[in-house]
Amino acid sequence: MPATQRQNGIKSARGSLLGIEHMPVAEINALVQLARKMNPQKPRPLLKGKRVLLLFYEPSTRTRTSFEIAAKSLGATTTVVLSSGSSIEKGESLLDTAYTLRAVGADAIVVRHPNSGAPHLMASHVDIPVINAGDGMHEHPTQALLDGYTILRHKKKLAGLQVTIVGDVYHSRVARSAIHLLSKSGAKITLCGPPELVPDVATTLVDGLRISRSCEEAVRGADIVMVLRVQRERLAGLKVSLPDYISRYQITMARLRLAKSDALLMHPGPIIRGLELTWDVADCPQSVIVEEVKNGVPLRMAVLARALGKAR
Amino acid sequence: MAKDNRPGSLLIRGGRVIDPLARVDALMDVLLRDGQVSEIAPPNKIRVNADEKIDARGLIVAPGFIDLHAHLREPGQGYKETIASGTAAAAAGGFTSVCCMPNTTPVLDSPEWVTWVRQPQRGAVVNVFPVAAATQASKGAVLTDFRALQRAGAVAVSDDGKPVLSETTMRDALRASAEINFPVVQHAEDTRITQNCSMNEGPTSFRLGLRGMSVMAEAGIVDRDVQLAQQFNGARLHVAHVSTGEALKSIRRGKKNRARVTCEVTPHHFALTDADIRDYDTNFKMNPPLRSAEDREALLAALADGTVDAIATDHAPHALHEKIIEFDRAAFGITGFETALGLAISVLHAHRIPLARIIELFTSGPARVLDLRGRGTLLRGSHADVTIFDPKKRWTFDAAKSRSKSHNTPFDGRQLTGKVVATIVGGKIVHRAG
Numbered sequence: 201m202p203a204t205q206r207q208n209g210i211k212s213a214r215g216s217l218l219g220i221e222h223m224p225v226a227e228i229n230a231l232v233q234l235a236r237k238m239n240p241q242k243p244r245p246l247l248k249g250k251r252v253l254l255l256f257y258e259p260s261t262r263t264r265t266s267f268e269i270a271a272k273s274l275g276a277t278t279t280v281v282l283s284s285g286s287s288i289e290k291g292e293s294l295l296d297t298a299y300t301l302r303a304v305g306a307d308a309i310v311v312r313h314p315n316s317g318a319p320h321l322m323a324s325h326v327d328i329p330v331i332n333a334g335d336g337m338h339e340h341p342t343q344a345l346l347d348g349y350t351i352l353r354h355k356k357k358l359a360g361l362q363v364t365i366v367g368d369v370y371h372s373r374v375a376r377s378a379i380h381l382l383s384k385s386g387a388k389i390t391l392c393g394p395p396e397l398v399p400d401v402a403t404t405l406v407d408g409l410r411i412s413r414s415c416e417e418a419v420r421g422a423d424i425v426m427v428l429r430v431q432r433e434r435l436a437g438l439k440v441s442l443p444d445y446i447s448r449y450q451i452t453m454a455r456l457r458l459a460k461s462d463a464l465l466m467h468p469g470p471i472i473r474g475l476e477l478t479w480d481v482a483d484c485p486q487s488v489i490v491e492e493v494k495n496g497v498p499l500r501m502a503v504l505a506r507a508l509g510k511a512r
Numbered sequence: 513m514a515k516d517n518r519p520g521s522l523l524i525r526g527g528r529v530i531d532p533l534a535r536v537d538a539l540m541d542v543l544l545r546d547g548q549v550s551e552i553a554p555p556n557k558i559r560v561n562a563d564e565k566i567d568a569r570g571l572i573v574a575p576g577f578i579d580l581h582a583h584l585r586e587p588g589q590g591y592k593e594t595i596a597s598g599t600a601a602a603a604a605g606g607f608t609s610v611c612c613m614p615n616t617t618p619v620l621d622s623p624e625w626v627t628w629v630r631q632p633q634r635g636a637v638v639n640v641f642p643v644a645a646a647t648q649a650s651k652g653a654v655l656t657d658f659r660a661l662q663r664a665g666a667v668a669v670s671d672d673g674k675p676v677l678s679e680t681t682m683r684d685a686l687r688a689s690a691e692i693n694f695p696v697v698q699h700a701e702d703t704r705i706t707q708n709c710s711m712n713e714g715p716t717s718f719r720l721g722l723r724g725m726s727v728m729a730e731a732g733i734v735d736r737d738v739q740l741a742q743q744f745n746g747a748r749l750h751v752a753h754v755s756t757g758e759a760l761k762s763i764r765r766g767k768k769n770r771a772r773v774t775c776e777v778t779p780h781h782f783a784l785t786d787a788d789i790r791d792y793d794t795n796f797k798m799n800p801p802l803r804s805a806e807d808r809e810a811l812l813a814a815l816a817d818g819t820v821d822a823i824a825t826d827h828a829p830h831a832l833h834e835k836i837i838e839f840d841r842a843a844f845g846i847t848g849f850e851t852a853l854g855l856a857i858s859v860l861h862a863h864r865i866p867l868a869r870i871i872e873l874f875t876s877g878p879a880r881v882l883d884l885r886g887r888g889t890l891l892r893g894s895h896a897d898v899t900i901f902d903p904k905k906r907w908t909f910d911a912a913k914s915r916s917k918s919h920n921t922p923f924d925g926r927q928l929t930g931k932v933v934a935t936i937v938g939g940k941i942v943h944r945a946g
Contacts, residue, residue: 221719293833293837294837294838295836295837313838315838315839315840315841316720316721316722316792316839316840317720317721317722317791317792317838317839318838320791320792321792321836321837321838321839324791335721336721336722336840337721337722337723338720338721338722339721370718373721376719376721399718401713401714401715401718402718404715404718404719405715405718405719
């Protein structure tokens with residue numbers, strides 16, 4: 201029986217990764233360090249014989265494939281379970297699904313779920329590590345870790361960096377995890393967007409968070425411009441006009457030039473060209489969007505190695 | 513002497529009787545006979561050889577507690593609670609009368625079902641006063657037959673769990689209420705703006721990534737209802753489980769304008785805030801949700817200053833499979849009977865609310881809201897409903913030992929001050945602490 205840890209007050213198997221909020225900064229740094237030693241081109245059989253279950257209740261391209269490739273690069277076997285086409289469709293509960301996966305021999309469960317807190321519920325009931333691959337509007341810890349890893353490939357340290365996050369912060373689990381990670385690491389964060397997507401309450405998430413309603417002001421002098429996806433259907437529900445959003449908050453080359461000359465342009469994907477950013481911004485030299493995806497693999501290798509006690 | 517079911521005489525000796533309606537706070541003996549309070553007098557003045565005696569020295573003897581708002585789940589949801597198990601839990605919490613809500617299966621919208629709930633076969637150990645549905649199947653469209661429901665024994669109407677959203681329907685309900693002096697209990701929530709919400713809107717909901725219900729979703733409906741109630745002379749509006757300072761403002765205004773507006777507050781809303789929701793524990797999920805610290809302060813002030821008429825539990829038992837699931841999907845509601853008094857004393861006393869006021873909120877306050885005659889007081893001739901408790905007893909609530917069928921409570925393991933020692937209904941002891 202593996203040892204247990206407490207994260208976010210929840211009892212979970214050691215190696216679980218539920219969120220960044222309650223993660224000590226030393227652990228964040230250790231994971232990023234470990235990711236540097238991981239290379240999917242040079243597979244290491246650290247997890248030979250281990251079974252990693254990928255349980256996805258929501259669509260995913262990047263996260264799912266990179267977890268799968270990460271696990272296989274470490275010699276683990278992977279099985280993907282999607283909510284459609286499984287017993288989940290027949291009404292099986294989250295916990296019963298977890299018990300089932302445990303019973304068939306899973307050594308770790310990677311879960312993506314539309315409801316905030318679902319991985320926490322699972323982690324508090326099974327004795328194997330649970331890794332949060334994105335829960336509702338809550339957290340997406342591996343995305344924040346791979347973004348930290350990506351920034352550190354270009355910048356010496358996170359402390360002191362000016363980071364501007366533009367777009368739909370309210371609905372974004374990526375934003376919440378990134379804010380926790382960057383704030384713990386000493387970066388200075390500005391959130392930018394209309395009140396419907398960046399509500400004033402967002403500043404209560406961590407100390408020192410700033411909101412700007414002017415994209416130009418927010419981007420000026422930034423070291424990092426992180427753009428978040430805007431979903432049309434959510435704008436409609438919130439009565440935000442699309443043309444208005446584009447004119448005020450879309451990241452264009454002109455706006456990006458207000459940032460530092462060596463600023464990085466980041467986006468967790470999927471990107472919608474022509475909405476939250478223009479076509480040329482996505483492909484500009486400062487854009488590390490593709491690199492983020494690439495870095496997701498070694499970072500998730502590190503997370504899985506840690507989860508299964510092979511963090512060397 | 514052969515024992516029959518009729519209660520004999522019961523003498524409660526040496527206790528401190530606190531009866532806010534009668535303005536009594538003194539050491540008194542109380543004699544219960546034939547289901548009534550037969551005599552109440554200073555110690556040792558009642559010279560009757562009673563069939564049974566209770567030594568209440570060091571204890572508070574209060575009128576039986578009345579809960580205006582509880583879910584006993586029958587008919588149709590006996591897997592959560594039955595009238596028998598729910599009233600056993602109520603008795604353990606010191607409640608001698610419980611008003612049960614109509615969101616059962618089927619909805620309590622007919623005189624037949626109201627009668628069914630009141631039948632002795634249900635096994636209730638305390639008085640049960642059904643609140644019937646205000647609209648057919650609680651769908652909010654067509655009013656039920658208030659007069660027939662009243663005649664069958666319903667004490668009020670409500671679509672609890674849902675609001676009467678339509679202004680026209682609410683106006684019609686209050687007009688009918690005025691005609692027959694029948695309270696309309698409103699669960700104030702603008703469900704048009706609370707869809708998919710599972711907690712209060714604020715820093716905690718943002719941090720947890722959960723959709724939050726705004727204060728205005730409650731306050732907007734309360735404000736509208738209070739204005740409507742003022743339009744009909746005699747209309748009676750009771751606002752269920754008020755949770756926000758904004759709603760209290762409208763209620764205060766209504767009371768000042770002499771509208772017949774009353775309200776209740778639950779123990780969990782005065783004991784907890786949304787910041788207490790940790791780890792997505794669904795035992796902290798209820799509707800209305802736990803609110804901000806400022807709202808809680810506003811509730812405490814209103815409990816102290818008389819704006820609030822009653823403490824009501826909103827006892828809402830749910831089975832495990834409805835609670836041990838994703839927070840967003842989990843059922844709203846928590847159990848409440850057995851922790852109500854302990855929370856009231858622990859929390860309200862710490863906020864300098866006198867014991868007599870706390871007792872008023874459990875007794876004469878709720879009795880007045882629903883016109884429960886001869887209850888909520890120990891005046892001679894009243895029903896022999898008595899709650900005896902130790903206001904200083906410190907104890908730890910153990911949910912596993914609850915009499916309720918369900919154990920969905922955020923207060924498991926909570927240290928409380930104030931414990932029920934005996935509950936007497938109609939002169940019969942229905943609960944006695946072991």
